[in-house]
Amino acid sequence: MEIQNKLSEIRVEKKSTTKQNFFSVLSAITIGMILGLVAKLVDDQGINPIFDAIGGRLGVWIFVATLIAIFSYSPKLAAFKICSFFVSLLTIYYLYTVFFLNFFPMREIVFWGMCAVVSPVCAYVMWYARGNGFLSSAVLALPITALLSEGYQLRNAYLPEHTHYYLIPILMGIYLIMVIILLIVVPKRRLEFLIVLPISIILSLIIIYFNVLGRIFGGLNGVL
Template sequence: MINFLNKIRRPKKISQTKNLLYTASILIMGVILGVISKVLDTIPSNYLPYSLEMLDLGNFFSRMGVWIFLAVVISMYSKSPIRSAINTFLFFAGMVGSYYLYTVLVAGFFPKSYMMIWIFMTIISPFLAIVCWYAKGKGIVAITISSIIFMLITRQAFGFGVWYFYIKYNLELLLWFATIFVLYQSPKQIIQVVTIGMILRFLTNEINLFWGML
């Protein structure tokens, strides 16, 4: 099994010090983004500078797209599947922990049901991260993983129907382009990923993923 996975993508060696610094920076980034997203939740948009109000960052950070994208980037650019699992878990632990600590201690309420969803997402994030790590590899397995990632981001960015098509959020449209850039390895590979991903998008159009959060 290990030999098979190594044919898809081989882990890179890096010094322990660099690993620790990278992991610590990801944890800190998670904590900071958790606080920022909660602050944006609690401040009325018309109190923000006009540029931030127009970007609608509060709604952007309350949706799954940006967190899926960041998790994919963290997992794919980690040096090994194990480091990918650790880094992604700590990112979500920092983000979810700081978000709900701020919610309880500063905002003064306790949204238990919604919090449990994010705790569950944090718990399973290491396993999903290991899978995502192999998206940067070679062969049909990597293309399949990349296509599923692309499908998830496409669900966030666009709404489809028999007679309609629309962009859900402009910032998630930027994430859609950024995802293509992150997944890109060659023209042939990215055409396959986009084609399969769009097919999966249409096939899953009526399915609610992540408890309707997508």
């Protein structure tokens, strides 16, 4: 009870009806299905590789999931919505892969399945990013850290047939735009970015220096 009171000081849950919760979850599922289908359709060398290069990495999904989570009525609903979002997204993506392309990418399914499993916990915590106090700023710094770290490491990105490296600055620019959007949309206080950004930069430098993403994902963070 004491922990709940502390959390309520950071951000208070909004009262919502069963109908509102239903349509909120339904919207997350719908977005997941649409993005899952789009991600699969652009996963083709005939399409501009910039789309696959974005969709095949964690950054864009962290960005979308963060927005879905923070604009939920409660942290529990955020957790359920994000779980529904990733399950619907991955279901559509890999059903298309298996039944239409006759391909069963086990390693990728396991990797993204693990991401889906931990996503509700992340969403629950992320809901408090749009709150008050230092803790909310620290929470918001987490997705921005991930975007900055992965965006910087795109300088070594592999693009199809080694002929599209001119797109790397564009990809890095898109990551920067996602960071700016989060810094503008999420905080309730105008100058909160002065706290969030330094934390994110410091954490990003640590992650980049110790190659944390490479050690954790072992090359899997580039395929969906």
